[in-house]
Amino acid sequence: MMRRVPHHGTGYGLLRYSRNINYKDPEISFNYLGAFDGLEGTLKMSPFKPQHDIAAGRIREFDLDINAMVAAGQLEVKAVYTDVFAPGAIEFFMNRFHTHLGDIIAHCSGKKEREKTLTDYSHTELTAQALSSIEDLVKGL
Structure with a gap:
């Protein structure tokens, strides 16, 4: 079930109205x-990092892929993107995402x-x- 987050979530409008996006x-x-x-012995993450996130001949389905997982007690979030975004736009977005996530955790x-x-x-x-x-x-029951 999708969460019903006020204001359509943390990043609503961040990308849409940013000046860092092209046309x-x-x-x-x-x-x-x-x-x-807790999956030790069952599954193991590969220590090898792929050279590419997608096969060279394959067209990306999305301009921005954000993948997240918890491993070793840490939330890992990775963004893979196309050249639709201006230089620095994804770094800006991920920094804002990190800030807002920290605010939610603190709250x-x-x-x-x-x-x-x-x-x-x-x-x-x-x-x-x-x-x-x-x-x-x-309340009073």
Whole structure:
């Protein structure tokens, strides 16, 4: 289930309205590969790095591929992109992504009590306003 993030997520508008993008809106793919911790003996990450991320003759499906995974307790995020982007645009984007992710982690880490969000419930028609009303009704119970 996709998370319902306010303002369409951290990077909404960052790429679309940036002056660092040439003539067209980029096609973006975000792929979270999962957590690879605790798989010792089952799977092993290769120590070898490929020379290329994609075969030379293959046309990229997306102008920007963002791949993320957790390995050795660390979140790794990698961006692979085409020349649609101006020099420095992806570095700028990834720096902003890192900053916003740090802000989210700090915000969540500072919470004293657990908070439920819309994605904690399976009812797809539940709205933020309805959830807030339900929370108000059951607060003192």
